[in-house]
Amino acid sequence: xxxxxxSDHSARLEMQGVCKRFGATIALDEVGxxxxxxxxxxxxxxxxxxxxxxxxxLSGAIKADKGLMWLDGVSYRPANPLEARRAGVAMIYQxxxxxxxxxxxxxxxxxxxxxxxxxxxxxxxxxRAVDAVREFDNPELRPDAQVSTLxxxxxxxxxxxxxxxxxxxxxxxxxxxxxxxxxxxxxLFEIIGRLKKQGKxxxxxxxxxxxxxxxxxxxxxxxxxxxxxxxEIQAISTDQIVAMMVGRQVDELYPRSSRRAGEVVLEIEDLxxxxxxxxxSLELHRGEVLGIGGLVGAGRTELLRSLFGLAPVRSGxxxxxxxxxxxxxxxxxxxxAGLLSEDRKAEGLALSLSVxxxxxxxxxxxxxxxxxxLPGRQDRAAYRWIEKLGIRCRGPRQPVQSLSGGNQQRVALxxxxxxxxxxxxxxxxxxxxxxxxxxxxxxxxxxxxTGSPAEGxxxxxxxxxxxxxxxxxxVCDRVAVMCRGRLGPMHRVEExxxxxxxxEATGQEVRS
Amino acid sequence: xxxxxxxxxxSERTPLKAWLxxxxxxxxxxxxxxxxxxxxxxxxxxxxxxxxxxxxxxAELAEEGVPEAERAKDSRLEDxxxxxxxxxxxxxxxxxxxxxxxxxxIVGMAALGMTLVIISGGIDLSxxxxxxxxxxxxxxxxxxxxxxxxxxxxxxxxxxxxFGFLSGVLITxxxxxxFIVTLGMMLVVRGAAKGIGREQKINVEVDRLRWLDELLAxxxxxxxxxxxxxxxxxxxxxxxVALMLRYTRLGRHIFAIGSNEETARxxxxxxxxxxxxxxxxxxxxxGLGGLMQxxxxxxxxxxxxxxxxxxxxxxxxxxxxxxxxxxxxxLGSIVGALIMTVIASGCTQMGLPNWVQEIITxxxxxxxxxxxxxxxxxxx
Numbered sequence: 001x002x003x004x005x006x007s008d009h010s011a012r013l014e015m016q017g018v019c020k021r022f023g024a025t026i027a028l029d030e031v032g033x034x035x036x037x038x039x040x041x042x043x044x045x046x047x048x049x050x051x052x053x054x055x056x057x058l059s060g061a062i063k064a065d066k067g068l069m070w071l072d073g074v075s076y077r078p079a080n081p082l083e084a085r086r087a088g089v090a091m092i093y094q095x096x097x098x099x100x101x102x103x104x105x106x107x108x109x110x111x112x113x114x115x116x117x118x119x120x121x122x123x124x125x126x127x128r129a130v131d132a133v134r135e136f137d138n139p140e141l142r143p144d145a146q147v148s149t150l151x152x153x154x155x156x157x158x159x160x161x162x163x164x165x166x167x168x169x170x171x172x173x174x175x176x177x178x179x180x181x182x183x184x185x186x187x188l189f190e191i192i193g194r195l196k197k198q199g200k201x202x203x204x205x206x207x208x209x210x211x212x213x214x215x216x217x218x219x220x221x222x223x224x225x226x227x228x229x230x231x232e233i234q235a236i237s238t239d240q241i242v243a244m245m246v247g248r249q250v251d252e253l254y255p256r257s258s259r260r261a262g263e264v265v266l267e268i269e270d271l272x273x274x275x276x277x278x279x280x281s282l283e284l285h286r287g288e289v290l291g292i293g294g295l296v297g298a299g300r301t302e303l304l305r306s307l308f309g310l311a312p313v314r315s316g317x318x319x320x321x322x323x324x325x326x327x328x329x330x331x332x333x334x335x336x337a338g339l340l341s342e343d344r345k346a347e348g349l350a351l352s353l354s355v356x357x358x359x360x361x362x363x364x365x366x367x368x369x370x371x372x373x374l375p376g377r378q379d380r381a382a383y384r385w386i387e388k389l390g391i392r393c394r395g396p397r398q399p400v401q402s403l404s405g406g407n408q409q410r411v412a413l414x415x416x417x418x419x420x421x422x423x424x425x426x427x428x429x430x431x432x433x434x435x436x437x438x439x440x441x442x443x444x445x446x447x448x449x450t451g452s453p454a455e456g457x458x459x460x461x462x463x464x465x466x467x468x469x470x471x472x473x474x475v476c477d478r479v480a481v482m483c484r485g486r487l488g489p490m491h492r493v494e495e496x497x498x499x500x501x502x503x504e505a506t507g508q509e510v511r512s
Numbered sequence: 513x514x515x516x517x518x519x520x521x522x523s524e525r526t527p528l529k530a531w532l533x534x535x536x537x538x539x540x541x542x543x544x545x546x547x548x549x550x551x552x553x554x555x556x557x558x559x560x561x562x563x564x565x566x567x568x569x570x571a572e573l574a575e576e577g578v579p580e581a582e583r584a585k586d587s588r589l590e591d592x593x594x595x596x597x598x599x600x601x602x603x604x605x606x607x608x609x610x611x612x613x614x615x616x617x618i619v620g621m622a623a624l625g626m627t628l629v630i631i632s633g634g635i636d637l638s639x640x641x642x643x644x645x646x647x648x649x650x651x652x653x654x655x656x657x658x659x660x661x662x663x664x665x666x667x668x669x670x671x672x673x674x675f676g677f678l679s680g681v682l683i684t685x686x687x688x689x690x691f692i693v694t695l696g697m698m699l700v701v702r703g704a705a706k707g708i709g710r711e712q713k714i715n716v717e718v719d720r721l722r723w724l725d726e727l728l729a730x731x732x733x734x735x736x737x738x739x740x741x742x743x744x745x746x747x748x749x750x751x752x753v754a755l756m757l758r759y760t761r762l763g764r765h766i767f768a769i770g771s772n773e774e775t776a777r778x779x780x781x782x783x784x785x786x787x788x789x790x791x792x793x794x795x796x797x798x799g800l801g802g803l804m805q806x807x808x809x810x811x812x813x814x815x816x817x818x819x820x821x822x823x824x825x826x827x828x829x830x831x832x833x834x835x836x837x838x839x840x841x842x843l844g845s846i847v848g849a850l851i852m853t854v855i856a857s858g859c860t861q862m863g864l865p866n867w868v869q870e871i872i873t874x875x876x877x878x879x880x881x882x883x884x885x886x887x888x889x890x891x892x
Binding site: 102 | 778781
């Protein structure tokens with residue numbers, strides 16, 4: 001097929017020379033993208049590369065300092081998100097933007113309810129909502145079902161249906177799979193395929209390169225507010241994409257020093273919680289990194305939470321160091337264990353508090369006499385980790401909510417380090433963070449498990465829960481997968497492959 | 513898609529069925545339950561009292577040496593069953609029901625507005641002050657302004673609506689949360705009311721009142737109206753607001769804003785405009801509550817209805833309103849207000865002191881909301 005000429009702006013969506021500056025930082029520098037009708041363009045880049053700023057410009061949430069946009073060859077300048085939607089540019093955000101108390105049909109038609117003298121014509125609302133969801137073939141999406149009762153995957157479909165109902169021409173999906181089950185991901189990709197056939201132009205933003213390879217036609221890589229390159233998806237390898245994103249070759253994403261497993265520090269036997277886990281046994285040694293994989297909903301998070309006293313333990317034995325039996329989170333911290341929550345925003349961090357407050361939250365002693373907390377000493381402790389982990393912030397007194405995801409995660413991890421725990425329980429430690437932060441966390445985990453006799457640091461024990469198998473294979477010594485509440489057998493990573501683990505995770509019989 | 517699935521999608525859930533599954537019906541049942549609890553309790557209490565009195569009389573007679581056969585014929589003896597029955601009937605009777613309806617009207621009227629405010633995710637702490645202000649303005653317009661009753665009433669309600677509107681404007685323009693703005697407004701409006709009244713009650717000459725004191729006046733037995741005009745007004749307005757919430761764009765947008773404000777804005781809902789309307793309506797209904805208050809006491813009293821907003825909020829919350837927004841219903845709020853009046857009335861007739869009533873009402877509020885949360889958790 002002949003390539004269309006750039007200058008006639010005949011693509012469905014074209015952005016050209018977009019610049020945006022926030023104070024001293026240049027968020028976007030002469031950025032241009034093009035998406036044709038019936039095409040999926042993947043937009044990748046680390047956090048802070050400018051993806052979300054670009055999409056905010058596209059959706060009218062912010063105004064670019066410079067730059068032009070065209071929709072189907074017609075100049076497009078939205079003053080606000082509403083105008084953008086009316087023009088046919090719809091965004092599906094990472095955090096779902098639905099009104100949970102209202103029904104599916106009301107969410108789909110929200111803001112454009114057909115009405116006579118202010119009275120809504122419900123028959124028409126219903127008809128149009130049914131039309132919009134028919135395509136999805138999902139029995140959960142009854143028009144009068146309350147949205148809060150739906151699964152996350154179905155809720156996302158409601159958002160997409162809303163975009164379709166307003167007749168969108170360009171659909172932007174921002175990290176759409178981050179909280180979906182594999183089944184929902186497959187269903188979403190199938191729907192993206194259908195939308196492509198209908199001639200929608202789709203911009204797909206993701207951290208998961210594998211996903212991008214699967215769903216996109218072309219990929220545009222952003223770094224530091226600039227377009228590094230655009231390529232047909234078949235013409236570029238995953239490694240090349242990652243290299244473009246980080247601006248350097250990542251040869252050693254998963255470092256692995258020679259570790260020596262020491263005594264057992266955590267032992268659980270036939271642990272059962274309220275609903276999940278049903279049965280889990282494992283032994284975690286000092287100087288060891290142990291991974292638990294599996295699908296979302298398999299009960300991995302519940303396992304960690306039961307261990308840490310955040311969820312009930314129904315039966316089974318737990319031994320942590322010299323302590324046996326279940327214990328409250330307060331005791332667990334005292335016993336030398338720390339948990340990194342999978343839900344940074346809701347549980348992991350006190351968002352409105354500062355970096356220093358968050359880092360020292362679990363142990364506020366030693367910052368002054370008689371239990372007094374001297375801010376100066378607190379700051380000094382925080383500075384240490386800001387430096388060591390490269391937390392990008394204005395200082396220890398900056399609220400963590402204004403940090404990027406990767407930096408927030410560093411703060412959350414710094415709390416465990418500051419507390420100097422022996423047993424690290426890490427739940428999805430790299431969820432929603434950029435490659436650079438991931439690499440740092442992998443390095444850190446390796447460093448913790450190895451210890452450093454020179455600095456007098458003993459090796460620690462690390463238990464990681466992750467949905468991302470390559471990560472577990474890369475960073476752990478031993479892995480097991482959980483399936484429907486049961487923890488499978490431990491495998492040394494050298495003796496197992498992803499295929500086998502995936503079979504276990506999906507509950508297939510493992511054929512020898 | 514199979515035809516079965518299409519059918520399941522397009523088959524309509526009837527409103528009645530939905531209502532029967534909802535929480536409103538349970539609330540109505542709770543109201544009826546509480547009511548009949550008092551009917552029975554009052555009956556038993558009076559029966560037991562009578563029996564005790566009878567026994568005392570019999571004992572006295574025995575002491576006086578009256579023969580056993582004569583004692584039972586003493587005229588002071590009463591039938592315990594019959595007495596209990598009468599007491600129950602009094603509580604069940606038209607007069608008492610009318611009293612309960614009348615006593616609910618002021619809180620119920622203000623609760624209409626508060627329901628809208630709470631569904632939209634806001635709160636209005638200025639309601640008590642606004643009620644006082646509108647009584648003062650009505651009295652002032654009647655007495656000092658020499659206006660007719662209708663103009664004065666409209667003036668009082670308009671003043672209330674204006675302050676609600678002002679709260680709404682401040683909340684949306686200054687981007688200060690409703691709690692703070694209306695907390696301030698509570699003092700501002702109370703002060704304004706005292707200023708207009710020169711720190712005193714404004715008494716109105718009886719002949720200027722005309723029909724204004726009849727809004728909540730007791731209706732004579734056998735009259736076609738059954739309950740006072742004020743109660744009818746509440747009923748009509750409640751139905752109107754409920755329909756507005758369910759069937760109009762404005763109503764659905766109020767729910768949408770309370771459920772997720774950002775989404776509503778993104779989808780083109782005029783969030784600021786709706787909020788101003790909601791608070792203005794909140795003021796308007798508080799003003800109507802003030803009109804009812806005035807009608808009952810026929811004075812403009814700047815110190816009246818202190819803390820009334822808490823009763824109003826309690827009514828909405830008992831009725832299933834969520835302070836986080838997105839939930840609540842008019843029927844629920846009215847039933848919530850009724851539950852509180854029934855408890856107060858029942859306790860009074862059982863001779864329980866005021867402090868017991870207060871404790872019971874407090875417990876009911878917490879229990880109602882706890883049960884509601886439990887229902888939510890089950891649904892999850």
